[in-house]
Amino acid sequence: MRRPPYPTVLKPYGRTLLDLARVDERIVCLSGDLTRQCEIDLFRDELPERFVNVGMAEANMIGIAGALARAGHVPFVHTFGVFATRRPFDQIVNAVAYPNLPVRIVGFMPGISSPGGPSHQAIEDVALMRALPNLTVIDAADATEIQQVVPAILDHPGPVYLRLKRGEIPVIFEEGYEFSMHRAQRLRTGGDAVIVANGMMLPSAIVATDILAATGIDCGLVHAPVVKPLDAATVVDAAAGVRAVVTAENHTIVGGLGSAVAEALAEAGSGARLRRVGLRDTFAEGALTAHHLFQTYDLTTQSIVDAVWGVLKPGGPAPVAPTSPAAVGEYSPV
Amino acid sequence: MDQKTESLAALADRIRLHAVRMVATHGLGYLGQALSSAEILATVYGRVYRPEVDRIVISPGHYVIGAFAAAAECGLLDPAALATYGHDGSRLEAIGTERSPSIDLTCGSLGQGLSAAVGFALSDRLLGRTDARTVVLVSDGELEEGQVWEAAMFAAHHGLGGIIALVDANNSQVDGPVAEITTIEPVADKWRAFGWHAQDVDGHDIQALESALDKAVRSDRPAVVTARTATTTGLDCLPSTIDGHFVKLPPKLAEQAVAELEARLA
Numbered sequence: 001m002r003r004p005p006y007p008t009v010l011k012p013y014g015r016t017l018l019d020l021a022r023v024d025e026r027i028v029c030l031s032g033d034l035t036r037q038c039e040i041d042l043f044r045d046e047l048p049e050r051f052v053n054v055g056m057a058e059a060n061m062i063g064i065a066g067a068l069a070r071a072g073h074v075p076f077v078h079t080f081g082v083f084a085t086r087r088p089f090d091q092i093v094n095a096v097a098y099p100n101l102p103v104r105i106v107g108f109m110p111g112i113s114s115p116g117g118p119s120h121q122a123i124e125d126v127a128l129m130r131a132l133p134n135l136t137v138i139d140a141a142d143a144t145e146i147q148q149v150v151p152a153i154l155d156h157p158g159p160v161y162l163r164l165k166r167g168e169i170p171v172i173f174e175e176g177y178e179f180s181m182h183r184a185q186r187l188r189t190g191g192d193a194v195i196v197a198n199g200m201m202l203p204s205a206i207v208a209t210d211i212l213a214a215t216g217i218d219c220g221l222v223h224a225p226v227v228k229p230l231d232a233a234t235v236v237d238a239a240a241g242v243r244a245v246v247t248a249e250n251h252t253i254v255g256g257l258g259s260a261v262a263e264a265l266a267e268a269g270s271g272a273r274l275r276r277v278g279l280r281d282t283f284a285e286g287a288l289t290a291h292h293l294f295q296t297y298d299l300t301t302q303s304i305v306d307a308v309w310g311v312l313k314p315g316g317p318a319p320v321a322p323t324s325p326a327a328v329g330e331y332s333p334v
Numbered sequence: 335m336d337q338k339t340e341s342l343a344a345l346a347d348r349i350r351l352h353a354v355r356m357v358a359t360h361g362l363g364y365l366g367q368a369l370s371s372a373e374i375l376a377t378v379y380g381r382v383y384r385p386e387v388d389r390i391v392i393s394p395g396h397y398v399i400g401a402f403a404a405a406a407e408c409g410l411l412d413p414a415a416l417a418t419y420g421h422d423g424s425r426l427e428a429i430g431t432e433r434s435p436s437i438d439l440t441c442g443s444l445g446q447g448l449s450a451a452v453g454f455a456l457s458d459r460l461l462g463r464t465d466a467r468t469v470v471l472v473s474d475g476e477l478e479e480g481q482v483w484e485a486a487m488f489a490a491h492h493g494l495g496g497i498i499a500l501v502d503a504n505n506s507q508v509d510g511p512v513a514e515i516t517t518i519e520p521v522a523d524k525w526r527a528f529g530w531h532a533q534d535v536d537g538h539d540i541q542a543l544e545s546a547l548d549k550a551v552r553s554d555r556p557a558v559v560t561a562r563t564a565t566t567t568g569l570d571c572l573p574s575t576i577d578g579h580f581v582k583l584p585p586k587l588a589e590q591a592v593a594e595l596e597a598r599l600a
Binding site: 050 | 441451452458481
């Protein structure tokens with residue numbers, strides 16, 4: 001995998017979905033009035049007969065998607081993650097999750113990547129979707145992964161919630177990366193500590209691992225894009241013998257990746273101490289930029305380094321994470 | 335009444351009779367819904383709904399009792415299954431579920447069925463099934479849910495003429511008469527304003543329902559028939575003070591109800 005600053009690409013999701021839909025007529029694309037923002041202007045322009053703009057009516061959109069799935073279509077539903085999960089929660093339960101239908105709910109602009117205030121920040125979407133029977137929940141990290149996630153979920157028999165960064169998408173993984181619906185990615189092994197991350201926190205976790213390694217801490221890294229069902233075996237195996245496990249998620253620490261890892265470790269009887277980096281049971285206010293929010297609410301590379309350091313207590317101050325400037329068209333973690 | 339209309343009236347009473355027996359084993363249940371929708375369901379199953387081509391959505395899951403009874407009468411469900419209604423382990427749960435037989439979709443969480451009907455109609459359009467109809471039963475209380483109107487706007491905007499909605503306007507919800515809780519009138523004008531072909535009829539008048547549904551079938555726009563009903567219609571033995579949402583039916587009253595309906599059907 002690469003190190004930051006990362007090159008970025010635009011619309012890897014939108015292009016992948018369109019490529020699939022060209023050859024698979026089952027795919028129907030639904031938009032909740034956020035078509036360009038969800039990269040599906042590409043679909044709308046080329047396959048308008050299978051593109052449906054439902055407008056600002058998320059409850060109706062989920063109900064329509066459920067019926068389309070019953071009739072044999074594979075509906076991909078698009079809006080911001082916050083509107084995809086909070087507003088139509090009961091509809092997702094009754095029209096999608098309970099009947100276990102192959103609806104793909106794609107929520108963009110995760111966590112505090114939105115400077116739009118708490119109303120626009122999907123900070124508990126993973127927790128909500130993870131709590132529902134039959135749901136598969138995926139928080140993808142980069143363009144390489146996204147291009148593999150979309151075909152991977154196409155024929156999954158049940159519903160999927162896919163959480164995607166909006167805008168410029170970093171390219172973290174090299175050619176040869178293989179996304180799996182069932183396996184977490186053990187990117188690095190380590191005997192002192194292990195970091196478990198996904199989505200927009202993966203770049204920070206990669207840098208934090210490097211910084212800790214440079215101080216002599218043997219720090220492992222697990223990338224867990226599939227939060228549900230979590231690959232508990234890989235997480236537990238990576239945590240065997242280490243003193244610290246640190247999770248990093250662009251989400252509240254209640255009910256998301258950190259909670260899933262905590263459940264897996266506790267059930268396995270792991271003796272490692274756990275620290276969860278993420279929003280600490282708070283809404284996130286006051287931003288023009290996402291960068292500012294990640295710093296203010298302690299979702300940075302430094303936050304991860306400090307969490308590992310705080311458990312291991314190797315002596316002396318924690319190493320300082322370098323700021324990694326990104327030019328236009330590049331992406332670096334905060 | 336011509337012979338066809340007469341037979342639909344009898345079908346409505348047979349739906350009532352099944353429903354009385356289904357509820358009687360529990361002593362209480364969703365009998366009011368079956369009584370108010372009996373003529374609606376009889377007309378739909380007897381005249382409009384073609385199981386091999388069309389879809390039927392019972393939006394309020396509490397109404398599946400009537401749909402099961404109608405399906406049993408029309409050969410779509412083994413009548414013996416009705417005896418299991420609402421009992422432990424039965425597929426025929428009192429509030430509809432995914433296992434509910436004979437219908438395409440029902441929603442226990444109210445206000446969601448019209449969106450499903452829209453989804454089915456959209457699918458029919460995508461697949462070129464131009465002749466297919468989606469019949470959806472909606473209750474008046476459900477009109478308080480905003481999602482119904484999201485779906486109504488969408489259906490009209492997209493010209494989904496295959497949708498035929500029936501609103502059972504029985505003026506009954508859990509806390510009392512709908513009119514006392516929220517003013518939903520003028521119901522037909524609301525649908526009309528949303529772009530629907532809308533009619534407002536006596537929901538216990540088979541001829542009026544037949545005529546309205548014939549027009550609804552012919553409409554290029556999504557069509558709605560608001561059927562004015564009551565939760566005690568067709569059973570004179572029921573006291574007028576009953577809770578129409580959840581009727582108490584002790585054994586003696588159940589016997590009277592069965593006798594009344596059997597006498598009328600004889």
